[in-house]
Amino acid sequence: MRLHDLRPRPGAKHRRKRLGQGESSGHGKTSGRGGKGQTARSGSSIRIGFEGGQMPLIRRIPKRGFNNTRHGTRYLPVNLEALNRFDDGARVDEAALRSAGLANGRGDGIKILGGGELTRKLTVSAHAFSASARSKIEAKGGACEMVARKKAQPAPKPESKPAESQNA
Numbered sequence: 434m435r436l437h438d439l440r441p442r443p444g445a446k447h448r449r450k451r452l453g454q455g456e457s458s459g460h461g462k463t464s465g466r467g468g469k470g471q472t473a474r475s476g477s478s479i480r481i482g483f484e485g486g487q488m489p490l491i492r493r494i495p496k497r498g499f500n501n502t503r504h505g506t507r508y509l510p511v512n513l514e515a516l517n518r519f520d521d522g523a524r525v526d527e528a529a530l531r532s533a534g535l536a537n538g539r540g541d542g543i544k545i546l547g548g549g550e551l552t553r554k555l556t557v558s559a560h561a562f563s564a565s566a567r568s569k570i571e572a573k574g575g576a577c578e579m580v581a582r583k584k585a586q587p588a589p590k591p592e593s594k595p596a597e598s599q600n601a
Contacts, residue, residue, distance in 0.1 A: 509540040514549020
């Protein structure tokens, strides 16, 4: 095989669709856009869910429940069996979990879950513990320390000076 023998694989190259080149081309007159109307015009893109001014389905159906994503507490979960990589008697905190790659990303704190078995005595400090995780850690002679969750502090308001009377 030589360089001049190389060919693109069958089906890898497509012929360009030449629009508006007469009726017999198959893509003439309306150029594959159907009849007249909004979608035949240039720049036509109708947003998802738009039903031509009719009340859309998403608004016709009643709302149920609530969504707590903005105000809820989202913990980064860490299972107990993952803590076995730390040495016996070690102190495990958020910094240790992040450096070990066990707690990645952003969250409102770390929650230790009771998945798997713990084989070491550890002192674990986290923002939350499941009941099974707490009992398994304490059964091995370890300790659970709760860390207070940091709350966002509002920005301090600038001190305002008392208004001076203009009548004086």
